[in-house]
Structures are given as structure tokens and as C-alpha cells.
Amino acid sequence: MKIGSPARDTEVVRRARAVLAEAREDPALLLSVLTDLTEAHERTLARAGITGPAHGQPVDPLQAAKEMIAQQQLEIQELKRELAAQTRRLNQSADAQHKELVFERAKLERLVRLGIAMASERDETRLLSLILEGAMELTNADGATFYLMTEEEDALEFQIIRNRSLNISMASTPDESLPFPNVHLFDLQTGVPNEKNVVSKAVLLRQTFNIPDAYNAGDFDFAGTKKFDEANGYRSVSFLTVPLIPRGGSVIGALQLINATNSETGEVIPFDGELQGFVEALAAQGAVTIENQKLLHSQRELIDAIIELTASAIDAKSPYTGGHCNRVPEIAMMLGQAAHDAKRGPFADFGFADDEEWREFRIAAWLHDCGKVTTPEYVVDKATKLETIYNRIHEIRTRFEVIHRELTVDYLSRKVKELGGDPAPDAELMAEYDRLQADFDVVADCNVGGEFLDQEKIDRIREIAKRTWTRNFDNRKGLSQDEHLRLKGIQGRPPPAVENLLADKPTHVVTRDPGDIERFKTSGFKMDIPKNLTNLGEIYNLTIQRGTLTEEERFKINEHIIQTIIMLETMPFPKNMQRVPEYAGGHHETMDGKGYPRRLTREEMSVPSRIMAIADIFEALTASDRPYKKPKPLSESLKILGFMCRDHHIDPDVFQLFLEKQIYLRYAEEYLDPSQIDEVDIEPLLEIAREASATY
Structure with a gap:
């Protein structure tokens, strides 16, 4: 058959009719048939004079062409309608699928965003709000309630309640719970599981409940819900209750959504079964986050408790320093807050970025003296010059006897x-009695530390030491192993032996391991280190010119800051607490670089470290529980701080802040005896601070 002939065109039409039914569901095939018919139609027009037999009668070519064209036009129009209908169906189907994909993608993206937000949220109340509001948004719920398990794990406690229609938004706080009774998991009288309440049953069975209409839910008791509805002019219909179960753990709470709403009509509808899966995924993710938060919170509380316990234990070592480790953080936090709040001046750019930095500073304040755990009590509490574990004046008095x-x-x-x-007794004996009494009075007076011991008394001590007494018992019996080691290489004298009344004996000295000095230096400590660990020599101690401490004992006390730094630097602090050793270890440094243990200058010290120094000094000056001094009044304590500021020992800017914000007075009113709180003129002190600040 010749292509393009009338017979060929007729065949095209026939074939088009044959496959028309099949082509109705295939747009591509419809388009192909339509193309063939159109081409055949165009060829028929070109051959307008063609004739053909019809019932043996001649046919008018023009009429035949018109009829064929009309028939083909009908076929073409029919096919076009079919194609248009099919196109509309496909477009509608594509639009529906697109909307569904967009919807699913939006839900997944919301879940991801919620997950990220929950993972970074540290506040428990805000975390619960994120979970609740996310679930409401996913399901377009009108209301929601968040419950958490009580510590006893026998009831659920209301945490958050939201209702958009009623404009209700309530949340419990650490100080105040919501005014609703807990949902008990078991009957208080019989102990039977409470399966009439949908929330308790969801928790007990670890199962989600999707209720289309609460008023027709025969398995559950919604009497409380109906009472609430009646009081508020509301109608609770659909409920979705999901238990919060961290992976592999116990139920920690429940999330209940109320009244799913059609976003277009506002009509209350049942919760979509597919959306239920999203809510369950959100609840599971939230449960894990909440559980992690609780674990972190418990760990933080444990760490803080251990830190405060350590500080309290250090204070408890000595009744004379009790409270120091507790009071210094109070002053430090007051000063830190004042510096943080400053909008102008030297602290305008200073501030603690978040709660973690505040915690880091507070922990450093608590631990600023943790090294004192290594300082012997008799050194910390040394109230007289001859005191070690006991006051050796009693031993010396025995010799006088x-x-x-x-x-x-x-x-x-x-x-x-x-x-x-x-x-x-004759006059000579009485004179000896009097001389002996006078000598003892001198020794007893020198044993009590003072501001300065003059040379005359030092010479008198050395003269008194020359007096002798007779020892009739072996002084090498009943000794400890350590005492025997100290006697090694020293020639003993068997009794009776004449000995001096006072003496500096070789056995009084304990030498230092030479390696200690090298270890201190390699650790960056720049303190002058005595060659001896201790020197208990009686003449040596009685002739101390200031206070009661020898050079060795003073170093031992000062060494607590070295031990503080060593202890803290060896602790595996997390990244957000890396500066605790720096803050805690700098409170004995001075602004001129002459402090200890590392002789840091002002430029090398952070603001919290400089704050800690003033807090430590002011607490020590005003403390009323020291055996070696009387408590100082405010005016005298601030005057001493002023001298230290002028001498570049303390930071002038922090001192000025301390004065201007009256932190000294706030602390005094809470912690000092009223007799210590006297009138203070801070203007001269402020002038000292300004002048000192101008030199930097």
C-alpha cells in the first residue's frame, strides 16, 4: 500500500479507532494517534477531488471529502478531550503527590530542627516546652499537657499545660508546681494499676493511645476532662497520649495532645495515624534528651557537692579557719556580678558569657584553698612559736620545774x-628562784607572737638558753622510726647528762629533698624555697621576730597554693571548666609580679583571678575566728586594702568596684559581727585606687 494514499489514510482512521480504548489511559499513545489523524486529515484536504464507490453509485468527491474531514474532526476532538482529561488527572495526581512529599518533608525537617534544638537546650523547662510545642505543631493540636514521673516513680506530675483556644499557658518551676494533683499509677488504697486514666495506662503499658472522641471512650474515665470542659466552655474531643521512653530505659513521663484541628476549616478531627508516628518519634527523641539532661544535672550536682564537701573539710581541719572556704566565694561572686554588670569603665567589655562560665568561676572560688588539705593543722593553727602538735612551752616549763x-x-x-x-632558804637561793622565774617569764612572753621582737629580748633568750639541767633518763627510748632516722649519725649522751635549758638540736631539723626544688621550678613556681622542711629548734622558734611562723612554716602555709594548682591541673576538668586552676591559683599573686607562686603581673592575670585575690584578703582581714589576731573593723580592713592597692599588691580597678558598689558593706551586714561595722570614708580610698589605676 502506497504511503500517503487514500487507502492508507483510511487504514490510519481504522487503526486509531481500534486502539482508542487502549490509548485512553496512555497520554503518549493518544498523542501519537492524534498526530497520525492530523496528518491524514491534511492529506485528505490536499486530495479534495478523490471519488469512490458507495452502494454502486458514484460519489461526489467534494461531499466525500467533507464527510471524511468532518468524521476525522470528530475523532480528533474526542481524542483531544481524552488527552486533556488524562492530563488533568495526571496533574492532579502529581499535585497531590507533591503536596504529600512537601508535607512529609516539612514534618521531617521540623523533627530534625526540634532534635537539634533539644540537643542544645540545657534548661529543662524550655526543653519540655520545645517537645510539647513541636508535637502541637506537627499535629495542629489545640491543646497539650506534659507529665514527668515523680522521683518515687509512682505518679505523674503536671509540668506544662497549653491550650490555644482558651489562651492557657502554664508551666511548673523548681520553686512552684502546677496546682493539679498528680496522676497516680496505682490505686493508693488497693495498689491496683490505674488503667482508667489514659495517661497512667499509657505509661504502665508503655503504649500510645489515639482516642477519636473522649466522651465516647468507654475504656477510660474522662470525668475530670468533662468537668474542665464544663467549667471553661470547651469540648475535648480527640486525644493522643504518648509515653516518653528513652531507648532501653524506663518511662520518664508522658505527652498528651488534645483536639487535632483541620488547618483549613478549623474543625476538630481525630489524630492522623501517620502523624502519630512522627509524635512517637519526637517523644522518643525528647525522652532521650530529658534523660541525658537529668544524668548531666545529677553529675553536676554530685561534682558541686564533692567540691563544697572538700572545701568544708578543709575548713573543718581547723576551728580557726572554719568558714573561710565558704565565705570567700560569697565575696567573689558579689564582685564578679558587679564586674559583669558594668556598662562603663574598665569592666565594660568583661562578662561571663553563660551559666557555665559562672559555674567555672564559682567552683574556682570554692577550690581556691584546696591545697590546704596537705598543710598540717599545727602549722595552720600555730598560735605560739613553740607549738607543733602541742605547745612545747609546757615541756620547757617542766625543765624550769x-x-x-x-x-x-x-x-x-x-x-x-x-x-x-x-x-x-637563804638569800642566795631566793635570788636564784627569782631569776629563774624572771627567765621563764621572758620565754613565755616571747612564745606569744607579736608585731616585732626586739634584739634585746632575742639576746635574753640566748642567755637563758645557756642555763643547764640534768637529764637522768635515756632520751633515745620510746621513739618512732622517723625519730630514730633523724638521730642517725648524731652521738648520744647517756644519762646523767647536763643539757641546756633551751637548745637548737640537729634532731629539730628535717631537711628537704633536693628534688623538690627542681620540681617546683620546672612547674613554673618562682617562690623562694627554704632548704629545710621543718626546724623545731627552740631558740630558733622563740626568736621569730614577727608572728609565730618560722621561714619553713610560712613556706608550708604558702605552699598550699602550689598544691592547689598541682591538684587542680591534674584534674580532668571538661572544656568549659579549663580555667578553674587559673582562677583558683592566682589569689596570692600581686599586680607588681612579686607575689607567689608564679610571680605573675597584672597583665598576666585574668579579671576573675584578680577578683579572687581581693575576696581572699578581705575575708582574712575581717574574719573573727583566727587565733593569732583580733577581728578588724571595716574601716581598718579597707585601710589595709588601700595600702595594698597603693603598693600594687591588689588590682586598683577591682578595688574601686569593691568600694563603689559597697560590696564590703553588703558582705559585712551578712557575715560580720555588728561591732566590726563602723563608719567608713571611702573617698580617700577611691582616690588611691584611681591614682594606682592611672599607673597601668
């Missing part, structure tokens, strides 16, 4: 020899 009796024995011996002499 011995001499007194030896004098008496000598006198009586002479009298016996004289046979009949006068038994009353």
Missing part, C-alpha cells in the same frame, strides 16, 4: 651537811 627542784635539793643537801643549820 626540774631546775627549781635541783636548786632546792642542792640547798637542802648543804644544810644537812652543816648539821643543824637554818632550814629556811
Whole structure:
């Protein structure tokens, strides 16, 4: 058959009709048939004069062409309608699928965003709000309630309640719970599981409940819901209750959504079964986050409790320093807050970025003296010069007693020899008694520390030390192993032995391991280190010119800051607490670089470190529980701080802040005896601070 002939065109039409039914569901095939018919139609027009037999009669070519064209036009129009209808159906189907994909994608994106937000949220109330509001948004719920398990795990406690229609938004706080009774998981009288309440049953069975209409839910008791509806002019219809179960853990709470709403009509509808899966996924993710938050919170509380326990234990070592580790953080936090709040001046750019930085500073304040755990109590509490574990003045007094009796024995011996002499003490003996008493008075007076011991008394001590007494018992018996080691290489004297009343003996000295000095230096500590660990020499201690501490003991006390730094630097603090050793270890440094243990300058110290120094000094000056000094009044304490500021020992800017914000007075009113709170003129002190600040 010749292509393009009338017979071929007729065949095209026939074939088009044959496949028309099949082509109705295939747009591509419809388009192909339509193309063929159109081409055949165009060829028919070109051959307008063609004739053909019809019932044996001749056919008008023009009429035949018109009829064929009309028939083909009908076929073409029909096919066009079919194609248009099919196109509309496909477009509608594509639009529906697109909307569904967009909807699913939006829900997934919302879940991801919620997950990210929950993971970074540290506040529990805001975290619960994120979960609740996310679930309401996913389901277009009108209301929602969040419950958490009580510590006893026998009831659920209301945490958050939201209702958009009623404009209700309530949340519990650490200080105040919501005014609703807990939902008990078991009957308080019988102990039977509470399965009439949908929330308790969801938790008990670890199962989600999707209720289309609460008023027709025969398995559950919604009496409380109906009472609420009646009181508020509301109608609770659909409920979705989901237990919060962290992976592999116990139920920690429940999320209940109320009245799913059609976003277009506002009509209350049942919760969509597919959306239920999204809510369950959100609840599971939220449960894990809440559980992690609770674990982190418990760990933080444990760490803080251990830190405060350590500080309290250090204070408890000595009744004379009790409270120091508790009071210094109070001053430090007041000063830190004042610096943080400053909008102008030297602290305008200073501030703690978040709660973690505040916690870091507070922990450093609590631990600023943790190294004192290594300082012997008798050094911390040394109230007299001869004190070690006990006050050795009693031992020395015993020697005076011995001499007194030896004098008496000598006198009586002479009298016996004289046979009949006068038994009353003679003038010479009485003079010796008086001299001995005077010598003891000098020793006792020197034993009590003071501001300065003059050379005359030092010489008197050395003279008194020359007096002798007779030891009649072996002084190498009943000793500890450590005491025996100290006697190694020292020649002993068997009794009776004449000894000096006061002495600096080799056994009084404990030498330092040479390696200690090298270890201190390699750690960056720049303190002058005595060659001896201790020196208990009696003359050496009694001739201390200021206070009661020897050079070795003063270093031992100062060494607590070295031990503080060493202890804190070896602790595996998390990243957000890396500066605790720096803050805690700098409170004995001075602005001029002459402090200890590392001789840092002002430029090398952070603001919190400089704050800690003033907090530590002011607490020590005003403390009323020190054995070696009387508590100072406010005016004198601030005057001393002013001298230290002028001498570049403390930071002038922090001192000025301390004065201007009256932190000294706020602290005094809470912690000092009223007798210490006197009138203070801070203007001269402020002038000192300004002048000192101008030199930097």
C-alpha cells in the first residue's frame, strides 16, 4: 500500500479507532494517534477531488471529502478531550503527590530542627516546652499537657499545660508546681494499676493511645476532662497520649495532645495515624534528651557537692579557719556580678558569657584553698612559736620545774651537811628562784607572737638558753622510726647528762629533698624555697621576730597554693571548666609580679583571678575566728586594702568596684559581727585606687 494514499489514510482512521480504548489511559499513545489523524486529515484536504464507490453509485468527491474531514474532526476532538482529561488527572495526581512529599518533608525537617534544638537546650523547662510545642505543631493540636514521673516513680506530675483556644499557658518551676494533683499509677488504697486514666495506662503499658472522641471512650474515665470542659466552655474531643521512653530505659513521663484541628476549616478531627508516628518519634527523641539532661544535672550536682564537701573539710581541719572556704566565694561572686554588670569603665567589655562560665568561676572560688588539705593543722593553727602538735612551752616549763627542784635539793643537801643549820632558804637561793622565774617569764612572753621582737629580748633568750639541767633518763627510748632516722649519725649522751635549758638540736631539723626544688621550678613556681622542711629548734622558734611562723612554716602555709594548682591541673576538668586552676591559683599573686607562686603581673592575670585575690584578703582581714589576731573593723580592713592597692599588691580597678558598689558593706551586714561595722570614708580610698589605676 502506497504511503500517503487514500487507502492508507483510511487504514490510519481504522487503526486509531481500534486502539482508542487502549490509548485512553496512555497520554503518549493518544498523542501519537492524534498526530497520525492530523496528518491524514491534511492529506485528505490536499486530495479534495478523490471519488469512490458507495452502494454502486458514484460519489461526489467534494461531499466525500467533507464527510471524511468532518468524521476525522470528530475523532480528533474526542481524542483531544481524552488527552486533556488524562492530563488533568495526571496533574492532579502529581499535585497531590507533591503536596504529600512537601508535607512529609516539612514534618521531617521540623523533627530534625526540634532534635537539634533539644540537643542544645540545657534548661529543662524550655526543653519540655520545645517537645510539647513541636508535637502541637506537627499535629495542629489545640491543646497539650506534659507529665514527668515523680522521683518515687509512682505518679505523674503536671509540668506544662497549653491550650490555644482558651489562651492557657502554664508551666511548673523548681520553686512552684502546677496546682493539679498528680496522676497516680496505682490505686493508693488497693495498689491496683490505674488503667482508667489514659495517661497512667499509657505509661504502665508503655503504649500510645489515639482516642477519636473522649466522651465516647468507654475504656477510660474522662470525668475530670468533662468537668474542665464544663467549667471553661470547651469540648475535648480527640486525644493522643504518648509515653516518653528513652531507648532501653524506663518511662520518664508522658505527652498528651488534645483536639487535632483541620488547618483549613478549623474543625476538630481525630489524630492522623501517620502523624502519630512522627509524635512517637519526637517523644522518643525528647525522652532521650530529658534523660541525658537529668544524668548531666545529677553529675553536676554530685561534682558541686564533692567540691563544697572538700572545701568544708578543709575548713573543718581547723576551728580557726572554719568558714573561710565558704565565705570567700560569697565575696567573689558579689564582685564578679558587679564586674559583669558594668556598662562603663574598665569592666565594660568583661562578662561571663553563660551559666557555665559562672559555674567555672564559682567552683574556682570554692577550690581556691584546696591545697590546704596537705598543710598540717599545727602549722595552720600555730598560735605560739613553740607549738607543733602541742605547745612545747609546757615541756620547757617542766625543765624550769626540774631546775627549781635541783636548786632546792642542792640547798637542802648543804644544810644537812652543816648539821643543824637554818632550814629556811637563804638569800642566795631566793635570788636564784627569782631569776629563774624572771627567765621563764621572758620565754613565755616571747612564745606569744607579736608585731616585732626586739634584739634585746632575742639576746635574753640566748642567755637563758645557756642555763643547764640534768637529764637522768635515756632520751633515745620510746621513739618512732622517723625519730630514730633523724638521730642517725648524731652521738648520744647517756644519762646523767647536763643539757641546756633551751637548745637548737640537729634532731629539730628535717631537711628537704633536693628534688623538690627542681620540681617546683620546672612547674613554673618562682617562690623562694627554704632548704629545710621543718626546724623545731627552740631558740630558733622563740626568736621569730614577727608572728609565730618560722621561714619553713610560712613556706608550708604558702605552699598550699602550689598544691592547689598541682591538684587542680591534674584534674580532668571538661572544656568549659579549663580555667578553674587559673582562677583558683592566682589569689596570692600581686599586680607588681612579686607575689607567689608564679610571680605573675597584672597583665598576666585574668579579671576573675584578680577578683579572687581581693575576696581572699578581705575575708582574712575581717574574719573573727583566727587565733593569732583580733577581728578588724571595716574601716581598718579597707585601710589595709588601700595600702595594698597603693603598693600594687591588689588590682586598683577591682578595688574601686569593691568600694563603689559597697560590696564590703553588703558582705559585712551578712557575715560580720555588728561591732566590726563602723563608719567608713571611702573617698580617700577611691582616690588611691584611681591614682594606682592611672599607673597601668
